[in-house]
Amino acid sequence: MEQYLEFSGIGKAFPGVRALDDISFRASSGSVLALIGENGAGKSTLLKIMSGDLQPDQGKMILNGEEVTFSSPLDAMKKGISVIYQERQLIPSLSVAENIFPGALPRNKFGLLDKKKLREDTKKIIDRFGLSINPDVPVGTLSVAHQQMVEIMKAYRRHSDVIAFDEPTAPLTDTEIDILFRFIKTLKDDGKIVLYVSHRLAEIFQITDEIVVMKDGKFVQTVRTAETNEQEIVKAMVGRDIGDTYASLSRNDKFGDVLLDVKNLSSPYVDNVSFQLHRGEIIGFAGLVGAGRSEVMRAIFGADPVLAGEFSFDGQPADFKSPKDAIDAGIALCPEDRKEQGLLLFRSIKDNVSAPVVDKLSSSIFRNPKLEEEIAQSAIDKFSIKTPNSEKICLELSGGNQQKVILGRWTSPLVDTKLLILDEPTKGIDVGTKQEIYQMVCDLAKQGYGVIFISSELTEVIGVSDTIIVMHNGHVTGRTTRDENPTEESILAMAMLD
Amino acid sequence: MKENRFEKFTKSKMFTLLILLVLEVVVFTIWSGIKQGSNTYFTFKALTTVINTMTVPGFLAVGASFLMISGNIDLSASSIGAFAGMFAAASIQYYHFTWWAAILVALVISGAFGFFNAILVNEFRFQPFIATMAMSSVVKGLMSFVSMDPKAAAPVATTITLNPNMLDWFGASPTDALNFLGKKVFFQGQVIEIPFNIILLILAFVIYGVILKKTKFGMKVYLVGGNPMAARLVGVNPKKISYILFTNSAIMGGIAGVIFTSKTLQGSSQALMADMFTGLTAAMLGGISFGGGAGGMGGAFIGLLITRAFNQGMLAINAKSFVTTAFSGLLLIVALTIDFASARSTTARALKGV
Known part of the structure; x- marks a missing residue:
C-alpha cells in the first residue's frame, strides 16, 4: 500500500x-x-x-x-x-x-x-x-x-x-x-x-x-x-525570466594599482598564503568549508594574530592589531554569519549603518542624529533597501535587505573603505535578490573598491570574480582568472588537491 | 503611515510603566483605606518617605542599568557600597578625615573594586555573575576588617556610629547645610526641603540618560550590549566599555553607601542589604533587559518609583515584613516576565516580517 x-x-x-x-x-x-x-x-x-x-x-x-x-x-x-x-x-x-x-x-x-x-x-x-x-x-x-x-x-x-x-x-x-x-x-x-x-x-x-x-x-x-x-x-x-544570471552582469574592466599585497602570510589557521588584489578587482575565494578562506581574512583584518609573513595595504606595510586598526586603514569585513557577527539585529538600520563611523560623525562627545539619518538614508537609496524608514529594526528585514544594510554600512561616505571583504554574502538569500547583490558587487568594483568575494557556491565564485583563488586545508592550492574560463570541475579539482 | 507623537508615546513601554505606577498608587490608596479606615497611602508623609528611601537603591540602579544594557551584571555593587560607607565612617571616626576626604577616598577604593571585577571578567573570562558574587564576599570581609577600632586592645568588627555633626552634608535631616544645598518647595501648602541626596540622584539619572541617548559612548554601550562580536567587527572595543562600566557601577555603589552612612550616621555591616535587589528589580521593571542592548534611564527611574511605591504600599496596608519580602520577589518575577514576554514579541514581530 x-x-x-x-x-x-x-x-x-x-x-x-x-x-x-x-x-x-x-x-x-x-x-x-x-x-x-x-x-x-x-x-x-x-x-x-x-x-x-x-x-x-x-x-x-x-x-x-x-x-x-x-x-x-x-x-x-x-x-x-x-x-x-x-x-x-x-x-x-x-x-x-x-x-x-x-x-x-x-x-x-x-x-x-x-x-x-x-x-x-x-x-x-x-x-x-x-x-x-x-x-x-x-x-x-x-x-x-x-x-x-x-x-x-x-x-x-x-x-x-x-x-x-x-x-x-x-x-x-x-x-x-x-x-x-x-x-x-x-x-x-x-x-x-x-x-x-x-x-x-x-x-x-x-x-x-x-x-x-x-x-x-x-x-x-x-x-x-x-x-x-x-x-x-x-x-x-x-514569476519572471531571470535569464543567465552572470552573463548579464555589467562588470568593471579597468583595474587600478595594487591595493592589497599579501606575502607568505601564516596565522594559527592558514599557512603561507600569497596574493595581490588591485583596485576595482574582484577576487573570489573558493574552497570547501574549513579550507581556511575566512581565516585568511580574519588575519588580514586584525581579528587573528599573524604568525609569519607580511602584507601591505594601500602602499603601506600593514600590521593590524585589532579590527579597529584595519577599519581605520580602510578594510571592511562583512562576516559569513550575518546575524551573529555582522548585524546588530535589535538596532535600527540607522544605528547599523552609522556604527563604524559613530566617532567620525561629530567632533564632540555627542552623537550627530542629523548626519546619522543622512548616511542611513543614502544607504537605503543606494542599495534599494526595502523599508518604510531608517528606524526599522534589522531583525525585521529579510536576509537580502540585511545584507544590503551591511553593504551600505561599509560604503557610507564617511567610512572611507578601500577593500570590501564579503564572506558568503548571498547565504540564505533568494535567487532574485542574489542577482541584485552580484550587480551591486560589480558596481562597487567599478567605483574602485577592491573586493574579496568568498563563497561556497562555485557557480557564484566563477560567475562574479575576475580572479579566483582556491584554498584547501589552509593552503592556496590553485589560481585562475576569468579569461581561462574556469569550470566547476576544474575548481573542485584544485579544491580537493592535497 | 505617520503617527503623531502622542500616539507613539501611548504605544511605548514608558507609557505602560506609567499606567502601572498609577494603578499601583490607586490600588494601595483604596486598599489602605479599606484596611485602616482611612487613606494612609497617598499622603504627604508617605511621599517624603518614598523620596527618602529612593536614593540608595537609585544609585545602584543607575550603575546596574548601564552594565545590563552592555550585557553584563554586577552583584557586588551593594557590598562595595556598604564597604564605602563603612570606610567613610571609619576614616572619620578613627583617623579624623574631613568629610570630603573620607568620601573621596571611599569612592576611589570603590572604583578600584569595580576595576578588579572588570579584570576578572575580561582577562580571566569569569562569568560576570560569578566574578561579582565572589567579589561581593571578599568586600564584605574587608568591610568587617575596616570597621575594627585600631586603638582597641582587642579589635572586633563593629557598627560605627558617628557624631551627628560629622557627615550631615549629604543627609536627609534639615540642617543649615541642607538649606544651602537643598531646595525649598511648596507642597500642600507646606514648605518642605528636598534633601540634597535626592537632587543628586535625579541629576545622576538625567546625566546618565543623556550619556546613553545622546553621546557616542552611549551608542557604543548599546552596540556592545546588542552584539559584542558585531560591535568588535565595526571597530568598537567592548573591553574598554566593560572596564568603564564595571568601575562606574562600583562607584555608583560607593555613592549609595556613603549616602546611607550620611543619612543614618552609621557605618553598618547590614547596610544596603536589600538594596541591590531593589536596584536590579527597578532596572528590569523599567525595561532594561538581562540580555543587554535595550532599555533606558527614564524607564529605570519609573521602575524605581514603582518598587518604592510598592514598599510604601505594603507598609500602608500594614503587611507583615515576610509578606513584603515575598511580594518584592513577586515583583521581580513580574519584571522578568515582562522582559521575557517582550523578547518573545520582538521575535514574533520579526518572524511576521519575513
Missing part, C-alpha cells in the same frame, strides 16, 4: 500577513519531494505546521488516509513526522547512541541502562546507512555533517513515516553532501516520504523526484523533476 502525506487547503495568517494561502499537494512514499520558493514564499511556515510548531488556520493534513492534527512538535514526532532543521537538536556531551535513542534507552533486568544493547542497536542503524561512526563518542566531537547524519538516524530510529529536511546542505562540504544524498536515497528505498527544502537548484535536480513551487504563500505548481529544467523552475519561483 502506498503511503502519502497530503496537504489540503492549508492556510495560515499572522497579524498583517497571509503566510500561507490554500496550499494543497501530496507527497508519496518512496520519492523525494522538493519544496522550493523565494524567501517569504512560506516554506518555513509550512514546515512548522508539519512539525506541530504552528497550527494551521484552515485546511487539513492527511497522513495515509487519516486526518492528523499536531498539538506540539512532540505530538508530530509521535505520529511519525520528523523535521530536520539547520540548527541541530542534539546534546553535544552525550554519545551518538544516547542521542539516537533519547527516551527509548534499552534497560537491563535491573532497570538500569543496557549499554551493550544500546551499542548494538545503534550499530545496526549506523550500518544500515553504511557509515563508520563510533556509537560511543560524544556527538559534539563529530563533524557538522556527521552530526546531521545522527539527526537523520534519530528520525529513522523513531520509524518516522515522513522526514523533512530544511536547507540540509548549507553547512556541508561537497563530499559531505554526497554522503547526505546517499542517506536520503536509503530513506527513499525504505519507503519513507521525504521532503526537501533548499535554495540550491542544482541539488534539487540531483536528488528529488518532484518539485513543488511556492510563491508568496501560494502554491504555484508541482512538476516532475525529470520533466523540467532550472530556468523553468526559477521562472516559476520569481
Whole structure:
C-alpha cells in the first residue's frame, strides 16, 4: 500500500500577513519531494505546521488516509513526522547512541541502562546507512555533517513515516553532501516520504523526484523533476525570466594599482598564503568549508594574530592589531554569519549603518542624529533597501535587505573603505535578490573598491570574480582568472588537491 | 503611515510603566483605606518617605542599568557600597578625615573594586555573575576588617556610629547645610526641603540618560550590549566599555553607601542589604533587559518609583515584613516576565516580517 502525506487547503495568517494561502499537494512514499520558493514564499511556515510548531488556520493534513492534527512538535514526532532543521537538536556531551535513542534507552533486568544493547542497536542503524561512526563518542566531537547524519538516524530510529529536511546542505562540504544524498536515497528505498527544502537548484535536480513551487504563500505548481529544467523552475519561483544570471552582469574592466599585497602570510589557521588584489578587482575565494578562506581574512583584518609573513595595504606595510586598526586603514569585513557577527539585529538600520563611523560623525562627545539619518538614508537609496524608514529594526528585514544594510554600512561616505571583504554574502538569500547583490558587487568594483568575494557556491565564485583563488586545508592550492574560463570541475579539482 | 507623537508615546513601554505606577498608587490608596479606615497611602508623609528611601537603591540602579544594557551584571555593587560607607565612617571616626576626604577616598577604593571585577571578567573570562558574587564576599570581609577600632586592645568588627555633626552634608535631616544645598518647595501648602541626596540622584539619572541617548559612548554601550562580536567587527572595543562600566557601577555603589552612612550616621555591616535587589528589580521593571542592548534611564527611574511605591504600599496596608519580602520577589518575577514576554514579541514581530 502506498503511503502519502497530503496537504489540503492549508492556510495560515499572522497579524498583517497571509503566510500561507490554500496550499494543497501530496507527497508519496518512496520519492523525494522538493519544496522550493523565494524567501517569504512560506516554506518555513509550512514546515512548522508539519512539525506541530504552528497550527494551521484552515485546511487539513492527511497522513495515509487519516486526518492528523499536531498539538506540539512532540505530538508530530509521535505520529511519525520528523523535521530536520539547520540548527541541530542534539546534546553535544552525550554519545551518538544516547542521542539516537533519547527516551527509548534499552534497560537491563535491573532497570538500569543496557549499554551493550544500546551499542548494538545503534550499530545496526549506523550500518544500515553504511557509515563508520563510533556509537560511543560524544556527538559534539563529530563533524557538522556527521552530526546531521545522527539527526537523520534519530528520525529513522523513531520509524518516522515522513522526514523533512530544511536547507540540509548549507553547512556541508561537497563530499559531505554526497554522503547526505546517499542517506536520503536509503530513506527513499525504505519507503519513507521525504521532503526537501533548499535554495540550491542544482541539488534539487540531483536528488528529488518532484518539485513543488511556492510563491508568496501560494502554491504555484508541482512538476516532475525529470520533466523540467532550472530556468523553468526559477521562472516559476520569481514569476519572471531571470535569464543567465552572470552573463548579464555589467562588470568593471579597468583595474587600478595594487591595493592589497599579501606575502607568505601564516596565522594559527592558514599557512603561507600569497596574493595581490588591485583596485576595482574582484577576487573570489573558493574552497570547501574549513579550507581556511575566512581565516585568511580574519588575519588580514586584525581579528587573528599573524604568525609569519607580511602584507601591505594601500602602499603601506600593514600590521593590524585589532579590527579597529584595519577599519581605520580602510578594510571592511562583512562576516559569513550575518546575524551573529555582522548585524546588530535589535538596532535600527540607522544605528547599523552609522556604527563604524559613530566617532567620525561629530567632533564632540555627542552623537550627530542629523548626519546619522543622512548616511542611513543614502544607504537605503543606494542599495534599494526595502523599508518604510531608517528606524526599522534589522531583525525585521529579510536576509537580502540585511545584507544590503551591511553593504551600505561599509560604503557610507564617511567610512572611507578601500577593500570590501564579503564572506558568503548571498547565504540564505533568494535567487532574485542574489542577482541584485552580484550587480551591486560589480558596481562597487567599478567605483574602485577592491573586493574579496568568498563563497561556497562555485557557480557564484566563477560567475562574479575576475580572479579566483582556491584554498584547501589552509593552503592556496590553485589560481585562475576569468579569461581561462574556469569550470566547476576544474575548481573542485584544485579544491580537493592535497 | 505617520503617527503623531502622542500616539507613539501611548504605544511605548514608558507609557505602560506609567499606567502601572498609577494603578499601583490607586490600588494601595483604596486598599489602605479599606484596611485602616482611612487613606494612609497617598499622603504627604508617605511621599517624603518614598523620596527618602529612593536614593540608595537609585544609585545602584543607575550603575546596574548601564552594565545590563552592555550585557553584563554586577552583584557586588551593594557590598562595595556598604564597604564605602563603612570606610567613610571609619576614616572619620578613627583617623579624623574631613568629610570630603573620607568620601573621596571611599569612592576611589570603590572604583578600584569595580576595576578588579572588570579584570576578572575580561582577562580571566569569569562569568560576570560569578566574578561579582565572589567579589561581593571578599568586600564584605574587608568591610568587617575596616570597621575594627585600631586603638582597641582587642579589635572586633563593629557598627560605627558617628557624631551627628560629622557627615550631615549629604543627609536627609534639615540642617543649615541642607538649606544651602537643598531646595525649598511648596507642597500642600507646606514648605518642605528636598534633601540634597535626592537632587543628586535625579541629576545622576538625567546625566546618565543623556550619556546613553545622546553621546557616542552611549551608542557604543548599546552596540556592545546588542552584539559584542558585531560591535568588535565595526571597530568598537567592548573591553574598554566593560572596564568603564564595571568601575562606574562600583562607584555608583560607593555613592549609595556613603549616602546611607550620611543619612543614618552609621557605618553598618547590614547596610544596603536589600538594596541591590531593589536596584536590579527597578532596572528590569523599567525595561532594561538581562540580555543587554535595550532599555533606558527614564524607564529605570519609573521602575524605581514603582518598587518604592510598592514598599510604601505594603507598609500602608500594614503587611507583615515576610509578606513584603515575598511580594518584592513577586515583583521581580513580574519584571522578568515582562522582559521575557517582550523578547518573545520582538521575535514574533520579526518572524511576521519575513
